[in-house]
Amino acid sequence: MxxxxxxxxxxxxxxxxxxxxxxxxxxxxxxxxxxxxxxxxxxxxxxxxxxxxxxxxxxxxxxxxxxxxxxxxxxxxxxxxxxxxxxxxxxxxxxxxxxxKKLKPRPGMGEMMRILREGGFDVWCCSDANVDRVKGYFDGAGVDMPLDHILSADMCAAGKPEPEVYKMARQKAGSDEEGEVSIFAAAHAWDCAAAKSAGFLTAYCTIYELDPCEAIFGSFDLTASSLVEMGQAIVDKWGKK
Known part of the structure; x- marks a missing residue:
């Protein structure tokens, strides 16, 4: 998947x-x-x-x-x-x-997750925050994120953008399987750049930084201006036809 x-x-x-x-x-x-x-x-x-x-x-x-x-x-x-x-x-x-710590969800975050899951994608998250805190964020927003699909940098005692974090994420999500599509999605250009170096396809959302600064971070496989737009674009580009 x-x-x-x-x-x-x-x-x-x-x-x-x-x-x-x-x-x-x-x-x-x-x-x-x-x-x-x-x-x-x-x-x-x-x-x-x-x-x-x-x-x-x-x-x-x-x-x-x-x-x-x-x-x-x-x-x-x-x-x-x-x-x-x-x-x-x-x-x-x-x-x-x-x-x-009472983070507010971005507009359309729940809809984006629904689009991706209905489009056949297994949805994970990877954060510098600990697992329990991340679980609380999603629960508070009323969006399902299974505990075993929450990855924390604490699991490898390293912080993003250290390569160990992305390597751990690829292994946990089964992304190292040959021929399997695996996308890292973020609103931080540095995060996408690090994920790209680790072998991920990358989806960048401009909702936080506005300017992709491609002269600094390079280009990404997909760029969108909102989470809903990004979710739909991922399905359109990489979903199983």
């Missing part, structure tokens, strides 16, 4: 809950220093993704949320906020992180 393996956070679910929580908690204080709460939140997440990846590369793997919980002050400092050590409290950081 052909398979599709999805990235989760940023692709199937947006980061908006965390940005909204930061705005609700500290937005007015941030704006008084000319700092956009939304931009600061995305800077915090992106710098955490960088540190998560770099620590994985030097074999000092740490879970994503552990890094996120300890790096708020440095992001405030880099944004030019005066006295960043005293700007927020541990309770503020905990509130934002707890709300961030």
């Amino acid at each position: 052909p398979s599709v393996i999805f990235d989760v956070v940023g692709t199937c679910f947006s980061y908006d809950a965390g940005a909204e929580a930061l705005d609700a908690r500290l937005g007015d204080k941030l704006r008084s220093h000319g700092v956009s709460p939304k931009l600061l939140f995305y800077s915090w997440v992106c710098s955490t993704e960088r540190d998560y990846s770099y620590l994985s590369q030097i074999k000092q793997y740490k879970p994503f949320f552990e890094i996120l919980s300890h790096t708020f002050v440095r992001v405030l400092f880099q944004a030019g906020v005066p006295n960043p050590e005293n700007f927020g409290t541990e309770e503020d950081v905990k509130f934002v992180m707890d709300e961030y």
Whole structure:
């Protein structure tokens, strides 16, 4: 059976809950220093993704949320906020992180999954988040994702885009079987680029980054502007006729 393996956070679910929580908690204080709460939140997440990846590369793997919980002050400092050590409290950081974990599904995510399954695809997901958390995301959105089809980077103690993660995903999803179609789908161009290097066909959605930046990441096998469009395009292109 052909398979599709999805990235989760940023692709199937947006980061908006965390940005909204930061705005609700500290937005007015941030704006008084000319700092956009939304931009600061995305800077915090992106710098955490960088540190998560770099620590994985030097074999000092740490879970994503552990890094996120300890790096708020440095992001405030880099944004030019005066006295960043005293700007927020541990309770503020905990509130934002707890709300961030209540990820909101992207528009049409459930419909996309239905299109793929009805089109004959075995649907998996692969995330840097742990299995239980990912299961909670899908359950909260009312979308079925079997526990044994949720792959976490924790399973191989490495973080995306380390090759070990994609190798593990291919093995778990049965993608190494000769002649079997296996697609990796994401809204992160770097994620698709890494999956392509690991032998996956790639489907990229512009819903998060807008610009594919092909001059940097190369081209992908399929590009779509929404999840529903991507799901249908996968079925049309690779589904069994």
